[in-house]
Amino acid sequence: MTAPHAEQTDSPPDWTDADDWTPEALALLRTLRAPHRRGRAKQVLFLLYCVVLVLVIWGGVPSLGLFLQAKMGADYTAHGGRLLAALPSGIAAVSLATFLVVLRDALWRGPVVPPRASIDWLLIHPVRPRPVLRPWFWLSCGLAAFPGLVTAVGAMVALGLMVKVGLAAAFGWCLVGCLCVPLLATSAAVWVERSDRAARWVRRLSGPVLLAVLGLAAQCGLAIAGDRVGWLERGELWSGPWGWAGITALAPTRASVPGAWAAAALLLIGTLGALVLADRAASTVPLDRLRERARTAAGVLAALRTVELRSARLAVSSAAGAKPRHRLRLPAPRSAWLVIPWRDATALLRAPARLGRAVLLTGPALLAAVPAHTSRGPAGWLATGVAVVFGYLAVAQLLEPARVEADDLRRSSWSPYRITGLMLRHAVVPVLLGGLIAVLAALGVELAGGGPAVWLAPVLVPALVAAGLVNACRGVPRRDLIVSPLGGAGGGAGGGLGPLVFAAWYAAGPAVAVVVLAAPLSDAVRTDSNAACVPVAGLALALAGVLGYWAWDRAGKLRAAN
DSSP states (O other), rough: OOHHHHHSOOOOOOOOOGOOOOOHHHHHHHHHHHHHHHHHHHHHHHHHHHHHHHHIIEEEEEEEHHHHHHTTTTTOGGHHHHHHHHHHHHHHHHHHHHHHHHHHHTTTSSOOOOOHHHIIIISSOOOOOHHHHHHHHHHEEEEEHHHHHHHHHHHHHHHHHOOOOOOOHHHHHHHHHHHHHHHHHHHHHHHHHHHHHHHHHHHHHHHHHHHHHHHHHHHHHHHHHOOOOOOHHHHHSSSSSHHHHHHHHHHTTOOOOTTTTHHHHHHHHHHHHHHHHHHGGGGGGHHHHHHHHHHHHHHHHHHTTTHHHHHHHHHHHHSSOOSSOOOOOOOOSGGGGGGHHHHHHHHHHHOOOHHHHHHHHHHHHHHHHHHHHOOHHHHHHHHHHHHHHHHHHHTTTHHHHHHHHOOOOOOOOSSSOOHHHHHTTHHHHHHHHHHHHHHHHHHHHHHHHGGGGGGGHHHHHHHHHHHHHHHTTSSSSGGGGGGSSGHHHHSTTSSSHHHHHHHHHHHHHHHHHHHHHHHHHHHHHHOSSSHHHHHHHHHHHHHHHHHHHHHHHHHHHHHHHO
C-alpha cells in the first residue's frame, strides 16, 4: 500500500520526447486556422497596398519630379553643404532615439508578443515554445526593418539631389545603417523582455540617453548654422552603432570619414551576431511575463480602438514603470490651504521622472524659439507654435494629480472643496515649479546672449497650466464627434472632418493657447525689446484667466455629469 501512496505524492516527471506533440499540434492549428489566416492575409496585403500607395504618391512621385527638374537644369546642391554638416550628429541622434524607443517598448510589450490564445492555451501544454515564439520575433524584425528601408530610399534621394552622389552607391551605403540599427535594437529588446536586470538598466539609462539625444539634436542645428566641432563629431561617429550608421551614410560623399568599410563590417557582423543570439533567447522568455505583456498589449490596443488615449497611456506607464523603492515624505502642512499643494508636491517626489521630463521638454521649447527669432510671417508663427506646444508638454508633466482627480471624482470625496475649486488648487504646484524651470532656462539663455524676450517664458507658464487643466477636465471621450454631421455628408466617417473635430475637442486647451499666442509671441521674439514684450505678457496673463475659468466651468459640468 505504500508504493502507490508514494507514487501519488511524488512530483510528476518531466515530459519527454515521446510526449512531444509540437509538430502535430502546430499542423492541426494551421489547418483549423486556415480560413482566418487567409482573411488576415488579405487584410495585411490591403494595408501594405495602402502604405505603398501613400509612399508612392507622397514620396515617389515628388522625388521623380525633382530628378526631372534636376535634369532640366535645376540645382539643389546649394543645400548639400548643410546636409553633410547635419548628417554626423543628426544620424547619431536618430539612431540613438531608435534604440531608446525600441528598448522602452520592450519594458511593457517587447518584440516577442504572441497572441493571448497561444500563451494562455497552447504554451501550457507539452509544446516546445521555440517554434511558437520564434516567428513573432522575426515578425518584429521585419516590422522594424521596413521603416529603415524607407529611410534609406529617402536618404538616397536627398544625397542624389543635393550632393550629386550615385543613387546605387548612396542607397547601398545608407541601407547598411538604416537596417542594422533597428535590427540591433530589436535584438537587444529581447534581452530587456526576458531579463529584469536589463530592464532596470534601461530604466536607469533612459534619462541620460534622452539628454544625449537632445544634445545631438542641438548640435545638429548648430552644425546646420555653421558652428561645427570636428573632434566631437568624430568621437560621436565612432562611439557605437548609432555613430557607425553615420559613417556608412557619409561614405559615398565628399565628407566621408576614414574607416567606412570597418564601420560597415562592424554593423553587419554585430547585427548578424545579435540576431542569432536573440533568436535563441526568444524561446526563453518566461511564460508568466509573456502572459502579462500580451494582456497589456491587448488592453492598450482596445483602448486605442475606442480612442481612450489616456487609458492606453496609463496602461503603458504602469507596465513599463518600476515601483519606487524609497518613498520621500514632506512635512505635513499646518495650514489647511496647503494640503492640496502638499499632496501634489509629494506625488512629484514619488514620481521624479515627471519632473525630469518637464525639465527635458523645456529644452526643445527654447530651441524651437531660435528660428522664430530670425523668421517672420508664417514661418515664425510655426516655430513659435512648436515652442508653445513643447512648453505645454513640459508643464503637463506636472499636472498628473489633477488628471487623476478628474478621472474618478470619488477620489475627491475626502476634500472639503468643490471639484471646481479643487482643480484650480491643483494648479499651484505646476505654476510654481514650471515658473522656476522657466526662470532658470531664461537666465541661462540671457547669460548666453539672449534678449528681454526670453523672460516671456515664465510669464507663459500660468496660461499653459490653465490649458492643461482644461484638458484634464474634458471628461469622457466624445467619440460621437468622429461621426458627427460635421464629419461629412450624412454624418459618415469616411473622408470628412469628424477626426479633426474630435482632435480639436481633445486638445482644446493647448490648441487655443497656440492659436492666441503664436503670432504676437513670434513678433515679440523677433523684435526682442521690452516694448514688444509687455503687451504679450498682458495677453498671456489674460489668457491664463480665460482658460482658468474654462477649466472651472468644465470641472463643474464634470460633477454634474456624474
